[in-house]
Amino acid sequence: MLRSDDLLVFVRAAELGSLSAAARVLDLSPAVASAALKRLEGQLGARLLARSTRSLRLTAEGEGFLQHARSALVSLEDGQRQLVQGRDKVSGVLQLSAPSDLGRNVLLPWLNELQQEHPLLNVRLLLGDRNADLFRQPVDVAVRYGTPEDSSLVAVPLCPDNRRVLCASPAYLARHGSPGDLQALAGHNCLLYQLGDRVYDQWRFGEGASEITVQVKGDRFCDDADVVRRWALAGAGIAYKSWLDIAADVQSGQLRVLLPELRGEATPLQLLCAQRAPLGKPIQLLRDLLKVRCQVLMEQLKLLSQ
Known part of the structure; x- marks a missing residue:
């Protein structure tokens, strides 16, 4: 079986007209390059390069084999590239x-x-x-x-640092004002979320010894969190939502974060x-x-x- 590194030494030596130059390009010692060429010629049973102390030239057999060697190396490179691309493809x-x-x-x-x-x-x-x-x-x-x-x-x-934030639409805030603190939530319509049989009408802020729980109320609740978001966008009240859920709405100006200095419940x-x-x-x-x-x-x- 012919070795691809032996073929590469032969092709580079033929292109550069020097075995020592080919060795430098391929980062090989002259002895290793010479051994590679001898091994290739031995396997083929033909002399590919005529060498003297000052020159190197292709023999007739070498000229005939050079194109095959080049084609083989190109084919190997294409195969390797396809393998790499195949690993990158996800199906x-x-x-x-x-x-x-x-x-x-x-x-x-x-x-x-x-x-x-x-x-x-x-x-x-x-x-x-x-x-x-x-x-x-x-x-x-x-x-x-x-x-x-x-x-x-x-x-x-x-996203281990995600938290809930208070938010409302500019239209709601224009009609009802913005709460100045958590106690002021009692005077606002809070949009409630239901998971299973539980309605989340106790909103928690902070954590540990500094945790504060606020009882809130509102005129609507839903077991679909997206509906709560839509109610907030429509100006129906104040929501206490995961930041990830409403970040785009805040960026677009459709919702505003209220009391941003407060540390919302970890989510x-x-x-x-x-x-x-x-x-x-x-x-x-x-x-x-x-x-x-x-x-x-x-x-x-x-x-x-x-």
Whole structure:
């Protein structure tokens, strides 16, 4: 079997007219280059280069073999390049579950971008605010807020610093004013979120010994977090939402953050997996994309809090 490095020594020596020059270009010692050429000639049973102390030239056999050697090297390079490109191509199915608000308004455009970069990737997205059963539902991973109650799930942090923020539309604030402190929330219509049988009408701020809980009330509540966001956008009241869910609305001016100096309730974003096996390539890409994009949004929240 002919060695590709031996072929390369022969081709470079023929092109440069010098075995020592070929050795320098290939970062080889003259002895190693000479041994490579001798090995090649021995395997072929033909002398390829006529050498003297001052010159080197192709023999008739060498001239006939040179083009074949070049073609073989080009073919090997093409094959190697295709292998590398093949490893970069991501295919298969990415099955994931995500909260309704985050999924529709944040995750969806990011997934579109991921598929544009990897057109062989198929995405199956299940939206809902109830926790997905990764052992029964047809999903590989779930994107969820908070710490999973099921200890059998593996949680991969995506945005551990995410928090809830108070927000309202400019139209609502123009009619009712902006609360000057947490106690003032009692005089405002607060938009409530329901998960299961529980209505979240106690809003927590701070943490540990400095945690404050405020009882709020309002004229509407929903078990779909995206509906709560839409009510806030429509000027129906004040919402207490995950920053990731409403960051784009704040940037566009449709919502304003209220009392930004307050530290809202921690709402870490996690990627949940049902087992500790290594993550597949599609899930790795999703994880990396979400980490980068969430970090950008968190930097914007830090600026608002200053």
